[in-house]
Amino acid sequence: MSATSLEPKTEPHKSPATEDRPWTDYFTFQTDHKVIAIQYFVISFVFYLIGGAMATAMRGELATPNPDLLGYDNYNGVLTLHGTIMIFLWIVPAGTGAFANYLLPLMIGAKDMAFPRLNALAFWILPPAGVMLIVSLVTETPQAGWTSYPPLSVTSGQLGEMLWILSLLLVGTSSILGAINFITTIINMRIKDMTLFDMPLYCWAMLATSILVLVSTPVLAGALILLSFDLIAGTAFFNPTGGGDPIVYQHLFWFYSHPAVYIMILPIFGLVSDILPVHARKPIFGYRAIAYSSLAICFLGLVVWAHHMFTSGTPGWLRMFFMIATMAIAVPTGIKVFSWVATIWGGKIRLNSAMLFAIGFISFFLVGGLSGVMVASVPFDIHVHDTYFIVAHFHYVLFGGSVTGIYAGLYHWFPKMTGRMMNDTWGKVHFVLHFVGFNLCFFPMHILGLQGMPRRVVQYNPEFATLNMVCTVGSVLLAISTIPFLINAVWSWLYGPKASANPWKALTLEWQTASPPPIENFDEEPVLWSGPYEYGIDFDREADELSVRDLLAEVKAEM
Amino acid sequence: MTGSTLDPSQTSLNYHHDATAAGHHEEHPDHRIFGIYMFLIAESMIFLGLFTAYLTFRAVSPVWPPPGTPETELLLPGINTIILISSSFVMNQGNRAIKQNNVAGMRAWFGATALMGAIFLAGQGYEYAHTGFGLTTNLFTSTFYVLTGFHGLHVCFGLSLILLVLWRSLKPGRYSSESHFGIEAAELYWHFVDIVWIVLFTILYLF
Known part of the structure; x- marks a missing residue:
């Protein structure tokens, strides 16, 4: 406060961004990373609600074995749009675009992102992409699933498929531009004295994520360009009747879309690594291990894509390689899970909404991760490929993992973003509904899959009816669980109790500025006076420089 | 601060x-040059994806190119290759000129580069008109047109960057030995397009 308190106070200091900013700023082209982040949050959450409504409609359809709600005509379209919207317009923009935009500059003590205008451009590419998908509901929906495998995708309706391709190309461009910005910002714009190893772990996670986006997303663009030629110009890249090879599409597609899984989960790993120590009041366990494991996942994530294609006639040696590489990913991922558990072990835990969601994340992700190791194994995968086991697996990772983690992040950083506290009781109600609803909805799918119920079907064998009804009940609970969150968020944003600069008493730099931060983030230069997670460390004691013998004597005395 | x-x-x-x-x-x-490098990494991955697709098609086909494909001419694209590669060196002279505050020199070298780029594009247009096969003739011809066409689009974009630099340099003091990001960015992009062409030419025409 030294610099600001010396200033002659001619008028009240109005720093909080929300008070200075007219609300219209949030609907126009703005270059402030915090505004862009809020724009990302709001629009991706709107798409989350749309995709969620579609999911509920699908579960409603599947409550009974016969097609009676959506019917044969609409089911595939809704299924395709649900997957596409949830991945490309909710988790990716919320996990990377929204959180990274808000947190990265603040965490490293910068005023803004490296390229603010590029940043705004990356955001404004998203709404048209979403609109195209919504428009396809009234014109013609894409029918081929979010994977859009040819030849199905080139024979199931040109207009819908083309809208899907264009939408994905826009979203891809947006995330590439974002990644360029994130990498440049992390590498070049940290405050003086902050080395890479002083960064909060979210920055590490975003570095790894951005590398993945940068390297893998363009390959999807290449695949989509070829696919659109097949669709419109009558080429036969992926059409066997013209000499093409649909497997090539699968390789190109999964070269992006497997890393996409890590693009969706790595930022969440980062969020959770940052939330747990704050509310457990303990240093993170294994900082470097978590940081390096992000990079290891980034690298391994690029060389495992064909495990999605074990049943696509992949040769044996290739299956072997991809099976081993996939299982190897369990190592860095396991390191993270163990580190998180070790972090909260023996901590002075504050069980507030953010912490509950973060712990919930660990438990969901653990289930999803373990079923991931199961499906990595070729013989098992051949058995469960395209069954509900897969649906259960990836929802445990993407919904249980990513979405739960996003909620944890929202509860944790809400005071920073809006300057107001959220209601913790309603947060806990949200958590309970979320936790119960999620497990009720997705756990039975494991069993359904093992019993052989195929995915992407509108009609199924009546023997699966009971479990499907359980899933549908769970999905209704999940849908209801968003209501307390929405009301809580909107009400708190408007009327919640004012938040101090650092309500959680956290150590990372974003908590050193006002809530919400002023326009260029820090009214006075932030000071890096401790590591990001040095909670409960007795520095005075260490400074005494006990000799090794004294230390050993102390240990012996405690034994 | x-x-x-x-x-x-x-x-x-x-x-x-x-x-x-x-x-x-x-x-x-x-940070802009750093950002350009990041962008070029992304760009190169699109090409890598397309090249890999081409090489896979080629590897899994029993006969390549598929029977009945007219022979591709090597002389014209060969000359084109030489023009494009040399244009990179020409352009580099422009960058050197601006580093000595020689705007006129930069304009001359960049103008020459633009001309060479235009000749390359014209050559490619001529080649397209005389290949004797269409986009949908077979898998080889499809990949041929998509790969060269996609690269051609990049040449067009690089060319417009050069023209933009030339147009902006009309304003005195726009570029100097200290401040010439636009020139460096255009040059980096042009070199990138050049390198892509070398790989493309090798796998499509020579290999």
Whole structure:
């Protein structure tokens, strides 16, 4: 406060961004990373609600074995749009675009992102992409699933498929531009004295994520360009009747879309690594291990894509390689899970909404991760490929993992973003509904899959009816669980109790500025006076420089 | 850096913030070239994807190119290749010129580069008109047109960057030995397009 308190106070200091900013700023082209982040949050959450409504409609359809709600005509379209919207317009923009935009500059003590205008451009590419998908509901929906495998995708309706391709190309461009910005910002714009190893772990996670986006997303663009030629110009890249090879599409597609899984989960790993120590009041366990494991996942994530294609006639040696590489990913991922558990072990835990969601994340992700190791194994995968086991697996990772983690992040950083506290009781109600609803909805799918119920079907064998009804009940609970969150968020944003600069008493730099931060983030230069997670460390004691013998004597005395 | 804000409503309130704010632009390092490199990594991955697709098609086909494909001419694209590669060196002279504050020299070298780029595009257009096969003739011809066409689009874009630099350099003092990001960016992009062509030419025509 030294610099600001010396200033002659001619008028009240109005720093909080929300008070200075007219609300219209949030609907126009703005270059402030915090505004862009809020724009990302709001629009991706709107798409989350749309995709969620579609999911509920699908579960409603599947409550009974016969097609009676959506019917044969609409089911595939809704299924395709649900997957596409949830991945490309909710988790990716919320996990990377929204959180990274808000947190990265603040965490490293910068005023803004490296390229603010590029940043705004990356955001404004998203709404048209979403609109195209919504428009396809009234014109013609894409029918081929979010994977859009040819030849199905080139024979199931040109207009819908083309809208899907264009939408994905826009979203891809947006995330590439974002990644360029994130990498440049992390590498070049940290405050003086902050080395890479002083960064909060979210920055590490975003570095790894951005590398993945940068390297893998363009390959999807290449695949989509070829696919659109097949669709419109009558080429036969992926059409066997013209000499093409649909497997090539699968390789190109999964070269992006497997890393996409890590693009969706790595930022969440980062969020959770940052939330747990704050509310457990303990240093993170294994900082470097978590940081390096992000990079290891980034690298391994690029060389495992064909495990999605074990049943696509992949040769044996290739299956072997991809099976081993996939299982190897369990190592860095396991390191993270163990580190998180070790972090909260023996901590002075504050069980507030953010912490509950973060712990919930660990438990969901653990289930999803373990079923991931199961499906990595070729013989098992051949058995469960395209069954509900897969649906259960990836929802445990993407919904249980990513979405739960996003909620944890929202509860944790809400005071920073809006300057107001959220209601913790309603947060806990949200958590309970979320936790119960999620497990009720997705756990039975494991069993359904093992019993052989195929995915992407509108009609199924009546023997699966009971479990499907359980899933549908769970999905209704999940849908209801968003209501307390929405009301809580909107009400708190408007009327919640004012938040101090650092309500959680956290150590990372974003908590050193006002809530919400002023326009260029820090009214006075932030000071890096401790590591990001040095909670409960007795520095005075260490400074005494006990000799090794004294230390050993102390240990012996405690034994 | 106590004046951590450029917001005029705040800086105008006290003078010592103004003083640091004035020096702000020197302290703020330029990240744009770094960003261009990141962008080029992404670009190269699109090409890598397309090249890999081509090589896979080729590897899994029993006969390549598929029977009945007319022979591709090597002389014209060969000349084109030489023109494009040399244009990179020509362009580099332009960059050297601006580093010695020689705007006229830069304009001359960049103008020559633009001309060479245009000749390359014209050559490619001529080649397209005389290949004797269409986009949908077979898998080889499809990949041929998509790969060369996609690269051609990049040449067009690179060419427009050069023309943009030339147009902007009409304003005196726009580029100098200190400040010439546009020139460096255009040059980097042009070299990138050049390198892609070398790989493309090798796998499509020679290999």
